[in-house]
Amino acid sequence: MAIANLNQFLHDYFSFHHCEIIENNDGVLRVQLTEEMDRALMNRPFYWHYVKKMGNKGEPMKLTLITNPNKREEEKGEWIHFGSPRLHQLINHLKENEKYTKLFQKINVTHNTALYPWLVVNIKVSYKGKYKKDEVISIGLHLVNGKMRLEMMDHLKEIPLQSTISDYCYTISPLIKLQSGYLRIEKVISNYIENQEHTWAEESLHALNEELNTLRHFYHADDNEEQMNKEIEEIKERYQPVISFEVINGGIFYLAES
Amino acid sequence: MHSIQLKKDSTFIQNLESVIEKEGSFSNWELFSAAYEAELTTITPTFKGLRALEYLPHVEFLDHQISAAEQAIESMHGRAILADEVGLGKTIEAGLILKEYMVRGLVKNALILVPASLVSQWVRELNEKFYIPAVAHRKNYNWNQNVIISSLDTAKRPPHRENILEIEYDFILIDEAHKLKNHKTKNYEFVRALKKKYCLLLTATPVQNRLIEIFNLISILKPGHLGNYDSFLENYGKDRKNIKQDAYLKQLIQKVMIRNTRQNTELNNTKRNIETVWVEFTEEERSAYQSLETATGPFSSFSKITYLRELCSSREACYLSLKKVMDENKQEKILQPIVDQIGQLPHHAKAQRVVELMKKIGDEKVIIFTEYRASQLYLQWILQQHGIKSVPFRGGFKRSKKDWMKQLFENHVQVLIATEAGGEGINLQFCSHLINYDLPWNPMRLEQRIGRIHRYGQNKDVHIYNFAIRDTIEEHIMTLLYEKINLFEQVIGNLDAILAELNIGSMETELETIYAESTSVGEVKIKLDNLTSIIRHSLTNNEEENYGYS
Numbered sequence: 001m002a003i004a005n006l007n008q009f010l011h012d013y014f015s016f017h018h019c020e021i022i023e024n025n026d027g028v029l030r031v032q033l034t035e036e037m038d039r040a041l042m043n044r045p046f047y048w049h050y051v052k053k054m055g056n057k058g059e060p061m062k063l064t065l066i067t068n069p070n071k072r073e074e075e076k077g078e079w080i081h082f083g084s085p086r087l088h089q090l091i092n093h094l095k096e097n098e099k100y101t102k103l104f105q106k107i108n109v110t111h112n113t114a115l116y117p118w119l120v121v122n123i124k125v126s127y128k129g130k131y132k133k134d135e136v137i138s139i140g141l142h143l144v145n146g147k148m149r150l151e152m153m154d155h156l157k158e159i160p161l162q163s164t165i166s167d168y169c170y171t172i173s174p175l176i177k178l179q180s181g182y183l184r185i186e187k188v189i190s191n192y193i194e195n196q197e198h199t200w201a202e203e204s205l206h207a208l209n210e211e212l213n214t215l216r217h218f219y220h221a222d223d224n225e226e227q228m229n230k231e232i233e234e235i236k237e238r239y240q241p242v243i244s245f246e247v248i249n250g251g252i253f254y255l256a257e258s
Numbered sequence: 259m260h261s262i263q264l265k266k267d268s269t270f271i272q273n274l275e276s277v278i279e280k281e282g283s284f285s286n287w288e289l290f291s292a293a294y295e296a297e298l299t300t301i302t303p304t305f306k307g308l309r310a311l312e313y314l315p316h317v318e319f320l321d322h323q324i325s326a327a328e329q330a331i332e333s334m335h336g337r338a339i340l341a342d343e344v345g346l347g348k349t350i351e352a353g354l355i356l357k358e359y360m361v362r363g364l365v366k367n368a369l370i371l372v373p374a375s376l377v378s379q380w381v382r383e384l385n386e387k388f389y390i391p392a393v394a395h396r397k398n399y400n401w402n403q404n405v406i407i408s409s410l411d412t413a414k415r416p417p418h419r420e421n422i423l424e425i426e427y428d429f430i431l432i433d434e435a436h437k438l439k440n441h442k443t444k445n446y447e448f449v450r451a452l453k454k455k456y457c458l459l460l461t462a463t464p465v466q467n468r469l470i471e472i473f474n475l476i477s478i479l480k481p482g483h484l485g486n487y488d489s490f491l492e493n494y495g496k497d498r499k500n501i502k503q504d505a506y507l508k509q510l511i512q513k514v515m516i517r518n519t520r521q522n523t524e525l526n527n528t529k530r531n532i533e534t535v536w537v538e539f540t541e542e543e544r545s546a547y548q549s550l551e552t553a554t555g556p557f558s559s560f561s562k563i564t565y566l567r568e569l570c571s572s573r574e575a576c577y578l579s580l581k582k583v584m585d586e587n588k589q590e591k592i593l594q595p596i597v598d599q600i601g602q603l604p605h606h607a608k609a610q611r612v613v614e615l616m617k618k619i620g621d622e623k624v625i626i627f628t629e630y631r632a633s634q635l636y637l638q639w640i641l642q643q644h645g646i647k648s649v650p651f652r653g654g655f656k657r658s659k660k661d662w663m664k665q666l667f668e669n670h671v672q673v674l675i676a677t678e679a680g681g682e683g684i685n686l687q688f689c690s691h692l693i694n695y696d697l698p699w700n701p702m703r704l705e706q707r708i709g710r711i712h713r714y715g716q717n718k719d720v721h722i723y724n725f726a727i728r729d730t731i732e733e734h735i736m737t738l739l740y741e742k743i744n745l746f747e748q749v750i751g752n753l754d755a756i757l758a759e760l761n762i763g764s765m766e767t768e769l770e771t772i773y774a775e776s777t778s779v780g781e782v783k784i785k786l787d788n789l790t791s792i793i794r795h796s797l798t799n800n801e802e803e804n805y806g807y808s
Binding site for chain 2: 090242
């Protein structure tokens with residue numbers, strides 16, 4: 001699920017970061033930042049440096065974030081839309097800070113219950129040639145029996161999760177080590193990629209060769225080899241098909257057997 | 259599959275292990291899944307289309323700008339000449355292209371080379387319109403910033419040159435790229451040497467004189483696309499008309515160049531209403547004009563033309579010039595009566611006509627262009643007398659002062675009086691009335707003046723008022739030159755090229771020569787007539803070469 005409702009996203013983002021929501025009405029959100037969030041977002045290190053030096057508490061700022069475009073005129077605040085710098089700052093802040101997790105399923109039980117370890121990895125796969133596109137894959141691997149599950153995040157959304165283990169619960173130790181578990185996941189993705197049709201890559205290679213031929217046409221037998229090699233590199237850089245994976249985030253999830 | 263490179267993420271799992279080992283800080287579920295959602299929001303799920311448009315809801319793009327950006331990315335793969343006519347928004351197209359590449363993560367660092375006078379405008383446009391964090395290059399800055407803007411002149415000089423040539427840029431943009439038309443220049447050699455992935459060249463005049471210019475521009479983007487230097491000269495020669503004649507060449511050029519003209523864009527919707535405002539001198543003014551016309555003083559006939567033009571503009575402009583001549587030649591006696599005569603003139607017929615026109619226009623914004631600073635001051639004063647507020651604008655103002663004047667004009671005062679359009683610089687789309695208080699003798703300057711208001715972003719019809727005084731030098735220029743070649747009605751983007759072809763370096767000098775070397779008004783008329791007919795002839799022969807757009 002991508003962000004559909006910006007106001008909701010902002011509201012959640014700040015409340016999860018323990019900022020007080022002063023007002024949230026018709027697409028206008030007012031929040032009181034905490035010191036931590038002020039330091040992370042407001043880019044005023046000198047203020048905090050001096051305030052602390054003077055032994056003062058400091059006053060974190062308030063933000064007014066407008067997601068309803070009709071309110072832009074009447075309210076004073078920042079207009080937040082999918083391209084606004086503030087939103088991208090928050091998004092980058094999330095991507096940088098929320099990479100690793102360890103979570104437990106929350107259950108109410110009165111007898112001893114085992115929780116099984118899952119390695120969950122969310123991966124962005126980028127295909128880049130003449131053009132570029134991305135795909136996100138979410139995979140879970142049962143670290144005891146090796147069972148694998150796709151669209152893991154959608155599955156996890158249905159399960160109550162928390163950072164501490166519930167009463168009467170205990171965890172089973174993984175049989176599969178993290179490293180080798182990760183390699184299994186990587187293998188699955190590699191297979192998935194190999195089984196695709198890569199017309200985009202063929203087209204890119206075709207364009208690559210075409211441009212290289214054109215380039216050779218430009219230079220006489222041996223003049224200016226250095227310049228020509230530079231240009232050959234540039235063409236390769238522009239067209240060479242590359243597929244890359246990058247882990248967005250991941251971690252260990254201890255879940256009960258259903 | 260074997261020819262596709264595969265890059266894996268080798269760090270994640272180790273980091274996860276060490277966080278677990280150290281019992282480090284873990285994300286809670288809410289933030290963990292918010293980060294995942296954030297990633298889903300920022301990926302680009304399809305190869306084609308402009309993702310950047312969703313990021314820029316506050317910009318109203320025109321259709322031709324969007325399709326230019328698509329074309330540059332999708333069929334030209336990021337190396338293109340953007341050659342729209344002046345005022346159609348090349349900057350907007352370039353910004354959109356850069357934004358798209360940044361959104362897709364294909365461009366991390368970019369170098370933008372523009373004329374020095376435009377650096378801050380580019381910084382502002384990219385930041386405000388496109389949220390691209392571009393910075394102007396300053397002394398001791400590192401050239402490896404994300405998006406850096408500088409002038410070509412700074413960049414090509416040591417020590418910058420060496421630093422820049424070390425860096426591999428993902429994106430390079432060069433504005434006013436016609437400066438690169440000659441492959442033997444330092445500029446050209448420098449730009450060829452830059453390491454770049456994507457590259458945009460912006461110019462309104464891709465071919466000014468010779469066909470080889472387009473060859474040189476294209477060789478920066480796609481060497482070999484038009485063959486090599488020798489084979490190109492051999493096949494196509496030097497004549498730029500060959501673009502029109504050779505369909506294959508035209509097709510090749512279209513693969514790397516996008517050219518929108520006013521005619522093929524919706525900008526055509528806003529019309530130009532042209533009105534010539536004829537003014538009669540008063541008796542006193544006429545007699546002063548005639549005395550000056552017949553005087554023979556210690557000045558060349560060229561200078562006299564200038565004084566006459568000044569007198570057609572304001573008493574002050576002419577008075578100051580004559581005064582200066584007298585100060586330099588103390589014994590000079592002939593001029594004294596003329597200067598006295600001018601000094602006693604109560605007003606200037608043209609300025610009073612401006613006031614009348616202003617009353618007719620009502621409270622809409624008006625920009626007035628004059629050639630002379632003295633007239634500028636005088637106009638400001640006389641408008642003030644009639645309760646009309648104005649601000650001055652000169653090419654020599656500092657950037658910040660220009661911006662300030664523009665702000666005042668936009669928000670507080672009705673009139674801006676400018677002495678210079680400045681081929682580049684201020685855009686005043688919020689204003690739709692323009693008074694040419696006196697006409698420049700260089701038709702390109704006229705187009706630049708009109709281009710300040712009749713451009714991308716203008717949503718009203720534009721009104722142009724051209725002032726001229728009967729039975730003076732202004733009448734000749736108006737009727738024999740401007741009206742004949744229809745200059746006001748249409749943009750003649752390639753007039754420059756035509757003049758060059760006719761071997762006319764500067765229209766202004768050409769006109770001055772005609773006046774200075776003629777012994778009678780009749781002779782002037784005949785010569786002007788000859789000049790206009792040859793220009794018209796070339797224009798019809800040379801109608802907008804519609805190379806470059808499909």
